[in-house]
Amino acid sequence: MIRLSIPLRQALARxxxxxxxxxxxxxxxxxxxxxxxxxRLRTHLSDALSPIYAALAEPMSAVRSAVQELQDLTILREExxxxxxxxxxxxxxxxxxxxxxxxxxxxxxxxxxxxEAAPAFVTARVxxxxxxxxxxxxxxxxxxxxxxxxxxxxxxxxxxxxxxxxVGSRSARVLLATDMNSRIPxxxxxxxxxxxxxxxxxxxxxxxHWPEGVIPVDGERIVTSAEAGAFPAGLPVGxxxxxxxxxxxxxxxxxxxxxxxxxxxxYGLRGIIPPEAVARPEPRPGRR
Amino acid sequence: xxxxxxxxxxxxxxxxxGLLRRIxxxxxxxxxxxxxxxxxxxxxxxxxxxxxxxxxxxxCVGFWSVFRPGAMMPPVVFLLGLLMDLLTLAPLGSGVLVLxxxxxxxxxxxxxxxxxxxxxxxxxxxxxxxxxxxxxWGLQSLLSIRLSPIAPALHAALLACGLYPAxxxxxxxxxEAMLHAEVAP
Numbered sequence: 154m155i156r157l158s159i160p161l162r163q164a165l166a167r168x169x170x171x172x173x174x175x176x177x178x179x180x181x182x183x184x185x186x187x188x189x190x191x192x193r194l195r196t197h198l199s200d201a202l203s204p205i206y207a208a209l210a211e212p213m214s215a216v217r218s219a220v221q222e223l224q225d226l227t228i229l230r231e232e233x234x235x236x237x238x239x240x241x242x243x244x245x246x247x248x249x250x251x252x253x254x255x256x257x258x259x260x261x262x263x264x265x266x267x268x269e270a271a272p273a274f275v276t277a278r279v280x281x282x283x284x285x286x287x288x289x290x291x292x293x294x295x296x297x298x299x300x301x302x303x304x305x306x307x308x309x310x311x312x313x314x315x316x317x318x319x320v321g322s323r324s325a326r327v328l329l330a331t332d333m334n335s336r337i338p339x340x341x342x343x344x345x346x347x348x349x350x351x352x353x354x355x356x357x358x359x360x361x362h363w364p365e366g367v368i369p370v371d372g373e374r375i376v377t378s379a380e381a382g383a384f385p386a387g388l389p390v391g392x393x394x395x396x397x398x399x400x401x402x403x404x405x406x407x408x409x410x411x412x413x414x415x416x417x418x419x420y421g422l423r424g425i426i427p428p429e430a431v432a433r434p435e436p437r438p439g440r441r
Numbered sequence: 442x443x444x445x446x447x448x449x450x451x452x453x454x455x456x457x458x459g460l461l462r463r464i465x466x467x468x469x470x471x472x473x474x475x476x477x478x479x480x481x482x483x484x485x486x487x488x489x490x491x492x493x494x495x496x497x498x499x500x501c502v503g504f505w506s507v508f509r510p511g512a513m514m515p516p517v518v519f520l521l522g523l524l525m526d527l528l529t530l531a532p533l534g535s536g537v538l539v540l541x542x543x544x545x546x547x548x549x550x551x552x553x554x555x556x557x558x559x560x561x562x563x564x565x566x567x568x569x570x571x572x573x574x575x576x577x578w579g580l581q582s583l584l585s586i587r588l589s590p591i592a593p594a595l596h597a598a599l600l601a602c603g604l605y606p607a608x609x610x611x612x613x614x615x616x617e618a619m620l621h622a623e624v625a626p
Contacts, residue, residue, distance in 0.1 A: 170545055173515040177537040180523070181584065184533025191526075191533045198527045202482060209486050 269385070274418045275299045277325065282412070288354050289332035290318070291412055293325045301325050304383065304422070307415040312389040312406030313337070313377060314415050325417075329409055330390070331358055338381055339390055339403075341367065342374040350375065350390065350403050356410070357394065357402040369393045369401040385420045469619050473509060474517040477501040478524055485528040494528050495536075495577070496600035499570050500608040502540050506547035507554050507562070508616055518544045531577075532584035539577045543569060559609070567602040574598035 157165070184191050260266075277293040295301055307314040307327045315335065319326040328335055335352035341363065348363035360369055373393040379386035391405040477498060484497040498521060505513035522537030529536070546569060547554070554562055578594035 169515040170541070170548075173519045174538065174541050174545075176519060177522070177534050177541055179534075180537055181532070181534030185584065194533075195527050195530075198524075202485075205482060206486055209483075213486065 272385070272418045272420050274416045275301070276414055276416050278414050279412045280324075287318070287326075287328050287332045287334060289329040289335075289352065289409075290315075291327050291329065291415075293327060293415065293417075295320075295323065295325050297322050299417075301417060302419075306384060306388065306418045306420065308388065308418065309407045309412055309415050311408065312391065314407045314409065314412065316383075317417065327415065330405060330407075331356060331409060337390070338378045338384065339375050340378040340386070341369055341393070342376055343370070344373075347378055347380055357396075357404055360393065360401040360403060363401075369395075371395045375403055382422050385422065465622070469622070470512050472615070472619075473501070473505040473512040474521065477505070477521055481521070481524055481528060492529060493597070493600055493604075494525055495574075495597045496604055497608070498525055498540065499543065499573060499601040500566065500605040501612070502543055503547055503566050503569060503605075504609050504612050506544045507551045508613075509619075510548055510551065513544065515541065515544065531581055535577060535580040535584055538580060539573050542576060543573050546572075559606075563602075563605055563609070566605050570598045570601040570605075571595070574601075 275295075277295045277299070279291045280294045281292040282290070301317060301320050303317055303320055305317045307317065313330060315327045315329040315332075317325050318328045330337055330350065330352055331354065332352045333354045335350075335358070337350040337358075339348050339350045339360075340346070341348060344367050346364050346367040348369070349361045350358045351361050352358040360375075363369060371393055375390045375393060377384040377386060377388040377390055389406050391403040391407075394402050394404045396402050480497050480501060481494050484494045485492055502513065502518060502521065506518075518540050519537055522540040523533075525531070525536035525540070526533050550565070554565060557565075574594040574597055575591075578589065578591050582588050
């Protein structure tokens with residue numbers, strides 16, 4: 154320590170506060186004059202402090218996860234109650250479904266109903282969309298061993314997608330239900346009325362040709378109809394939505410904008426086969 | 442200086458050697474500044490909350506300026522303010538000036554404050570904290586030439602008022618212990 158005389162030391166002590174205030178103003182000016190100075194200093198400081206913060210991060214994250222755990226525990230209780238209630242509800246549904254199934258079975262036995270064979274299907278990956286003659290079509294990567302043929306029905310995990318229009322040896326093209334050339338015979342599920350779902354290159358195909366006296370209701374379910382032998386009856390297609398002009402449109406269950414794989418069902422139906430997109434004769438099986 | 446020879450015949454232990462004693466004194470002198478800086482760094486830990494650096498530094502500087510101005514000297518306050526400006530994203534110099542103003546106010550009223558009860562000191566601190574927050578906000582708006590919202594500054598002041606009893610409780614214990622250590626030898 155430097156030995157100073159007492160009056161000098163007192164004077165220094167009294168002077169230090171004004172001096173420091175002046176220095177603060179100086180720092181302010183410096184910070185204004187050199188805007189990068191503060192940034193550089195901050196970077197150096199955080200570089201120096203980062204080990205401390207890194208060491209602190211461990212217990213902090215432990216505390217945070219503990220708090221999260223506690224919150225989860227409080228939520229768990231009400232979620233449990235909700236799930237229990239839902240389980241109860243689903244159990245009732247299951248019971249009614251089982252009862253309906255047995256009743257259905259019994260009625261079919263009494264009626265000598267011809268059961269439909271369970272359809273065989275293959276799943277193919279969508280490799281490209283668009284292209285070809287149609288505006289709304291997707292290309293599937295398939296193999297020759299799949300035995301695809303024109304007119305097979307394509308469904309994604311939610312509902313109807315379209316029909317196969319072209320088959321190559323390693324690819325197949327599916328005409329989507331939204332394409333302008335697509336006409337699908339459908340049934341309005343609650344009124345059992347037949348109609349045609351006509352694509353118009355937008356996301357919602359229009360409904361057309363429903364019988365007189367029936368009005369498609371908003372929210373009504375639409376399924377395929379077996380009319381003309383092109384589709385099996387009852388494949389889920391979509392629900393009716395009224396457009397702003399009041400025209401009934403179909404909101405499809407299938408997510409056509411993000412198809413990645415479709416299931417191709419062979420129902421063995423040889424009704425109306427879509428025409429060749431390109432004037433090209435179908436290869437006869439014997440000539441290959 | 443005349444005391445140790447007088448005490449030695451009574452069987453008292455010898456006074457600590459010069460170096461240790463000097464280290465002891467220096468530790469007492471440096472504790473307020475270092476502890477405040479450490480608290481500030483802890484408060485600046487990046488978590489998902491608004492940074493409570495301002496709210497932590499105000500009670501510390503206020504307390505030490507009132508009760509131990511010998512250890513909370515203007516240069517120390519200056520460095521703490523600089524650290525605050527660097528830890529937060531405030532314009533350089535604004536925190537320095539605010540802390541120096543708080544220090545000056547505490548020095549001005551310390552003879553009055555030391556004799557008051559804890560509650561009265563707390564109330565005075567609350568007034569000072571709101572003044573400091575408004576000053577800080579004004580300086581920041583002036584230096585960045587942009588009117589920033591005043592609500593965060595008031596929140597920080599409220600937080601400082603709330604933190605003061607907790608911090609002051611610990612600091613007054615430490616201060617008493619220091620006084621004890623200074624009187625004992």
